[in-house]
Amino acid sequence: MRCVLVDDNVPFLRSAAGLLNRQGIDVVAVAGDGAEALDTVARVRPDVVLVDVDLGAESGFAVARQLHRSAPRVTLIMMSNHARDDFEDLVEAGPGVGFVEKPALSGDAIRALLR
Numbered sequence: 001m002r003c004v005l006v007d008d009n010v011p012f013l014r015s016a017a018g019l020l021n022r023q024g025i026d027v028v029a030v031a032g033d034g035a036e037a038l039d040t041v042a043r044v045r046p047d048v049v050l051v052d053v054d055l056g057a058e059s060g061f062a063v064a065r066q067l068h069r070s071a072p073r074v075t076l077i078m079m080s081n082h083a084r085d086d087f088e089d090l091v092e093a094g095p096g097v098g099f100v101e102k103p104a105l106s107g108d109a110i111r112a113l114l115r
Contacts, residue, residue, distance in 0.1 A: 023107030
C-alpha cells in the first residue's frame with residue numbers, strides 16, 4: 001500500500017513515516033501544505049493519503065476535497081491530535097473514508113479503515 005502523508009508538522013511527518021513504513025505501509029512521500037499535496041499525489045499516485053485536519057492557514061478538509069477532485073481514485077483518511085468527535089460532521093460530509101487520531105496512528109488503524 002503506497003501512502004502520502006500531508007501535515008505541516010515536519011517532526012510528526014518524519015515520525016509517522018518511520019512508524020508506518022515499519023508496519024508495512026509504504027510512505028512514498030510527504031507534503032506540508034495543500035499545493036504540495038496536490039502536486040505530490042499527481043506525481044506519485046498513492047493508494048491512500050492521510051491529511052491533517054489543521055494545516056496551519058489551510059483547512060485539511062478543503063485540501064481533501066481538492067485532492068478528491070483531482071485524484072478521485074485515491075483513498076483519503078483525515079487525521080488530527082483532536083478527537084474524532086470534534087470533527088464528526090466534517091468527517092462524515094467529506095470525501096474521506098474515515099478519521100484516525102494521531103496518537104492511534106498505525107498500520108493496523110489504516111488497514112481497518114480501508115476494510
